[in-house]
Amino acid sequence: MVHGSRSIGHYPTPPSVLPPGRPASCQGRHRASTSFQWFRSDGGDPAELVADYLADNGLRVRNIGRTDEQVCPTGAGSICGAALYVSADAGSVMSGAAPGAATPVPGIPDVYAVVYVHGPSGDLAPGEFELGExxxxxxxxEHAAAVSSAREAIGRGDVYQVNVxxxxxxxxxxxxxxxxHRVAALPGARYGGVLTGPGWALATASPETLVEVRxxxxxxxxxxxTRPATAEGHRELLASAKERAEHVMIVDLSRNDLARLPGVGPVTVDELFAVRRWSGLWQAExxxxxxxxxxxxxxDVLRALVPGGSVTGAPKLAALxxxxxxxxxxxxxxxxxxxxxxxxxxxxxxTIRTVAADGERLHAWAGGGIVWDSDPTAEVAEAAAKLAPIKAALLSYPGGKVSA
Structure with missing residues (x-):
């Protein structure tokens, strides 16, 4: 049972791997120092365990968001910050939700944190890479049938919306x-980056902020x-009553999630249904x-916000x-x-628009929110549209090819 930190030197971590969300001011001059990992089978409270680890490494996670924000130190060996990843399973544990189906990547931890210090960074050579079907x-x-089943649950009043x-x-x-890294560099990837561990890696091109405290x-x-990033798609998204109703439902859930946090004041909606572009898609934010x-x-932040309402539905626990x-x-x-x-x-x-490598296979996920008037065929097509840029990026560099 492994709960604590350990030296990154116990396994190879390429120095040029750029973790998601890293500060632009430190790009290219930080290196991994120690790490923490937690699997669901380990037991214990993952939120407390990872917070203890980060606090022990000098990060202010027990009192975050104060207005006297510190400037990141720049001296060699000083702590730059930490990358943090939490799986869907860990999110269920933190929120007290029903467990989902078994993960297809059991070798990847459910919580992983890496502390980075300032130091030299190197370059990553492309190398050969061959991808199968x-x-x-x-x-x-089967996907369409799951959408129909979700609609039936909505019709019974079990949920208002569920993400499939x-x-x-x-x-x-x-x-x-x-x-x-090509996946992480997709246009609109606000959290574009790659995180690695022993025998695994994940890349995200996520445009969506789950939570920021700053x-x-x-x-x-x-x-x-979501709509295709065309002029017609832009007009359709703005005019869709179904998409707007679905979106507002999740905004209300987000408001409730923030309101559950201790130490915060009144919750406000600062911007509603703004249309932004991610790769070849328009999305409402x-x-x-x-x-x-x-x-x-x-x-408190992890328990209230993970997993996010836009990938669960409402009410959150019923949707899960x-x-x-x-x-x-x-x-x-x-x-x-x-x-x-x-x-x-x-x-x-x-972690939407995210790919995982487990040593043998690449894994990707996509779906969408289902409401009463969702069309199963359209939902299947939307999931495929979200996956298309990811699949294309994986082969869009020298040395990449598809096996026969």
Missing amino acids: WTPSWTPA VGHTSAPYAGSPLAAL GGRVITRPIKG SVVSAPVTGRLDLT AEIARLEPVGRGVSMAAVGWIGPAYLDLGL
Whole structure:
């Protein structure tokens, strides 16, 4: 049972791997120092365990968001910050939700944190990489049937909205790191980056802020509503009553999540249904925030916000029960959280548009929010549209090829 920190030197971590959410001012001059990992089978409270680890390494996670934000130190060997990743399974534990299906990446921890110090960084050579055929964990018909089943649950009044997510995987040979960096560099990837551990890696091109605590405010930016990034798609998204209703429902859930936090003031919606672009898609985003008025602990933030409402549904616990019933494969590294903890701030993205490599296969997930008037065929097409840029990026560098 492993709960504590350990030296990164126990396994190879390429120095040029850029963790999600890292500060731009430190890019290229930070290196991994120690790490923490927790698997669901370990037991204990993952929120408390990772917070203890980070606090022991000098990060202010027991009282974050104060207005006297420190400037990141720059001296060699000084702590730059920490990357933090939380899986969907860990999010269920933290929120007290029903467990979902077994993860398809059991070798990847459910919580992982890496402390970085300032130091020289090197370059990553592309290397050879061969990708096999993608194999989805359910057929389009099975995906559509799950959407229909979710609609029936909504019709019974069990939930108001539920997010249905599918999984796909493909075998690979060689080193996937350069390909994963291409995923992280997709346009609109606010949290673009790569995180590695012993025998595994994940890359995210996530545009969505799960929670940011900075400058005296706690902020979440839920995304819900998707159309192709064309002029017609822009008009359709703005005019869709169904997409707007679905989006507002998640904004209300986000408001409730923030209101549960101790040490915060009144919650406000600062921006509603703003249309922004991610790669080849338009997506609707809102900004919800509250002032930090007292002591705010990382453990409280994780328990209230992970997993995010835009990938669960409403009410959150009822939606997670439906997800456990409907999805045949666990969400693994997706639909949870990854990002950065600085000297006096927190910035975690939602792990949508995320790929995991487990040593043998690449894994990816995509789905969408289901409401009463959702069309199953359209929902299957939307999930495919979200996966398309990820699949293309994995082969868009020299040395990448598809096996015969």
